[in-house]
Amino acid sequence: MNVTLWIAAGLLAAVALAGGFTKAFLPREKLAAAAGGEWTRDAPAGFLRTLGALELLAAFGLILPAVTGIAPVLVPVTALCWVLLMIGAMIAHLRYAGAARFVALNLIYLAVAAFVVWGRFGAVPFGA
Template sequence: MDIALWIAAGLLAAVALGGGISKTFVPKEKLAALPGGGWTADVSAGFLKTLGVLELLAAAGLILPAALDIAPVLVPVTAVCWVLLMVGAMITHGRRGESAFVVLNLIYLALAAFIAWGRFGPESFTG
């Protein structure tokens, strides 16, 4: 179970890192032209950059606290935050009729929920 949780956290951290880098450093106009990026035209550049930084923090929060054994409780807390982020993403893509992205966000949500459940519960770092 511990290995499965580490794999899930690694996969989700990679997703967060990729999304965070693109939202933080790629111009808004280029993101809007990508598949599933149309929603970026509806938000400010500042909001987009803030979201990108939060995703970068999520990537770090899913791995580093446990790997460095510094406040490892932040791993499941980060996973819960990712669940909330994915609910927002699903609503945004759902309103735009982008069902494939809603399904993708649901998969990310399920991974985050698994991490939160596992790290708050049976495979807690505090036990």
């Protein structure tokens, strides 16, 4: 179970790193032209950069606290924040036609994050 939780957190961290990098550093026009990025056309640039920075922090928060042993409780806290972020992402994608596949993808990410929350807060906490 511990290995499965590490894999789940690692996959989420990779998703957060990729999404955070694109939102933080790519131009809004390029984001809006990508499939699933239609919502960025209506979002202020500052919001996109902030969201990207938060996703980058999430990528680190899902891995580094456990690896370093410094405040490993931040891993499930970060995963819980990711659950909330995915709820917001699903709402944002539902506002656009043809976004059902992105809502489904966000739902998968939400489920993986919920698994990490459940596992690290209850089933296999760090230090157990």
